[in-house]
Amino acid sequence: MKSESQKSKHTGRKPKFDYKSEEFLSQVETYAKKGFTDREIAFALGLCPQTFCEKKNEHSELCEVLARGRATITAAVRAKFLAMALGGIKTKSTVVRKLKDQDGNLTGEEELQVSESELAPNLQAMSVWLYHHDEEWRKVERRQDEEADIPKDIDHGISIDSWIKDNVNDCSPDDISSVIHRQREVHHPHHRWPWIGEVF
8 A cells, every 4th residue: 555655756646734734733732632542643634544654754743742742641640640549639419309398298399419528548549659659669569569479388389280270260171281281291200390399
């Protein structure tokens, strides 16, 4: 498939867009701010994705507006995520209550009740934020993950048969048996894996 630039050389047709124009670049940046991928932007503009990719390589301005647009939405999402992590965001809830008379019969009238509350801090979101922005927190989290992976009973290790059966949930019994059989054929009969107590 020939690109737009290749076609224009042979046919003399003008390009569909002025790729350096403020109007075109502004349109691209708008799509980028909405979270569109390069492929989606190309289709939205009526271009072939390959052509759009070629124009990015030819025009640095195009790469700049894409980066600027995506940086804007990334900053907005990051700010919202941090706000949700810290909590304190005020929310409103509205309840419509049907009114009754003294005898308990509905009067046909309604009363609108509005209440305000604050979101509590989100511990999971705070943990994620700290993992990506706090080096000391990240070290602690990684150390805990590494320690969790180490078997407690080092003298006896763990059975590879039991580990596969416990962790390979999506496989059928036949598939699991096949995996174990292949592992036994590949490894030396008396080879012992680190931390694994079964001898193959």
